[in-house]
Amino acid sequence: MLDVLGSLERTHTCGELRESEVGSQVVLMGWVAKKRDFGELVFVDLRDRDGITQVVFKSDNFVVVHDELPTNEGGQITFMGEVVDSSEALNKARFLRREFVIAIKGEVVNRGDKKNEDLDTGEIEVHADELLILNTSRVLPFQLEVAGSENLAAEDTRLKYRYLDLRRPQLQHNIRMRAKAVRAIREYFDERGFIEIETPILLKSTPEGARDFIVPSRIHTGKFFALPQSPQILKQLTMISGFDKYYQIARCFRDEDLRADRQPEFTQLDMEMSFANQETAYREIEGMFNHVFEKVGGIELPAEWPRMTYAEAMRRFGSDKPDLRFEMELGDLTDTARTIEFAPFQATENVVKCIVLKGVKDIENRKVGEIINIHDISRKSLDDLEEFVKRYGAKGLANIRIGFEAESVFSEWPDPADDIPEEKQGVVKSSLMKALGFNKLYRLINATNATPGDVILIVAGRKSVVAAALGALRVEIAKRENLIDRSAYKPLIVTEFPMFEHDEVTDRYTAAHHPFTSPMDEDLEKFTTAVNDESQHHLLGEVRAKAYDAVINGYECAGGSIRIHQKDVQALNFKALGMSLESARTQFGFFLDALEFGTPPHGGFAAGIERTCMILCGTENIRDVMAFPKTASAQDLMMDSPGEVDHAQLQELGIDTILDA
């Protein structure tokens, strides 16, 4: 083939032409999305990243076919010699197949009453008089356009041919949305005087936090770099260097198991500023997200986001990243339950909490997003929900179902605990009926805000288990019952995170955020006591940090903290974490040194680009907002990575592999 484009130059994209261009000569280039062949009349839906335009090949206006022409013999498409003949030419348009790449030149024609309402370009079509076949294509291993996403080919097939899957308009849209988001982030921080600084990808491994990806050094045989889990220390060093305001779109790596919203490599907006307190940081979080959501999605978030402490979030929602698009807050039954003789209620380490599913009689007219239809709560779905909470360590899920008839029964006997006749007690049904009896159940009902028609779901157990179980159940039910308003965006800043997490196996405290997070001023004394007085060590569990998260629609989109800038507090923290000064020096010596040379108070946050884009794109899967993602088992099915390495290459690095037989 010669110079395939010849003298043609693209004048428009396939999503661009409108009635106003009617009459003009245009050149379009793109992929054959579909062909409708009538013999003497051929329609082609021509697709590029911008859209689809219908191209018409007719014998009376289609005169020139450039270049070499394909022929199909025994299913094998090959090129033949050049033909430039008008009637012959049309036949050649019939050789076009899906995903052939072509250029066409022609006139824009008004479709009149043949408009296609489903197409942005539907009011026009292009009558081709020149066709240039730029490339052929094999039949695709799966169909790009199918009715309904549930009919898409299996994801592993699509991941193997990711470059084809990316041709789908949905993924095209998501990836471009992501580009817009990153651009909006840069806009925001550039505008506000932040300096973009790149930090190294080859760092040093540290045992804290997630598992590192390790890179061997050839020059220093036997030694290894580690890829950044985040540029945490380096961005703090830029503060010590006096850059004052830093940001970076930073690739991060964590060698941990994957989830629907977690990949081994991901991108975060990383920012840090000097002379900042929590409020300064909150303002930047709000400012950045508000700018991005407005620019990218035209979505207006509140100028000031609601704030909630970690403790309150856990108490009300059983989660540190509550989805505020729906209600269903957790109710506390612990006090009432204590008065009831029932082993799970009595255990002193246990709390008893519940969620109330609001019932409604008029199923047809229920308001989506507010009210649940308890008529759907069958025996089986209650069992389902119990299975669900058990995954989080709950021993069981008790239920109390209050019939609508309870309305009249409760009003006839205002104090039903004593007076309701046995034959009327059937208005309440419960998995605890046998164990507790009607009167005790009634006390529990009274301790909630449940009304006739509602279902109460109860979990008793250790505080952390109850929160995890009910917090997850709340979201699960909202999804199953379609209680979530998909057009709503509910941001939240969660504050006062605990400084430490307790590891029950080793009875040690680990950094909840990271080891450079500052404790809250109010808790500094407690912190000091806990570290210095062995007997008060447990107080570490109560120390709160100047750490915060940004949560949108139940996703943790950003997290950050005010850092420790004083070396004695930092030393205290290492001690709390059970790290000797020597081992701290080995790992972070350079950083401890740096802290002693005039470190300004500073803090910042990091925002997950993918999670933010997931919300903007309305998807629950991180792979939908990444161009080339990995599978749940951390493999790339397209390039088949990770792969083995040549023996000589390993030898040069002084590395041998040990494989389990």
Place this chain on the structure above:
RNA sequence: GGAGUCGUAGUUCAGUUGGUUAGAACGCCAGCCUGUCACGUUGGAGGUCGCGGGUUCGAGUCCCGUCGGCUCCGCCA
């Protein structure tokens, strides 16, 4: 590391109690068709039922193991 779930034509799926030659739709190939846009129509090709083993006269179907996709727990900001 653990649990759940799925795996049948290129794709999405159906496949009865274990029983003849494993079906449908879309896609693909060939023919016809000048206004389609989910074109229509006629005909055709296309299968290691993920893989391995077992039970059985007989396995897509039952059993055991294994591999892979997805989701969740553990793990992970």
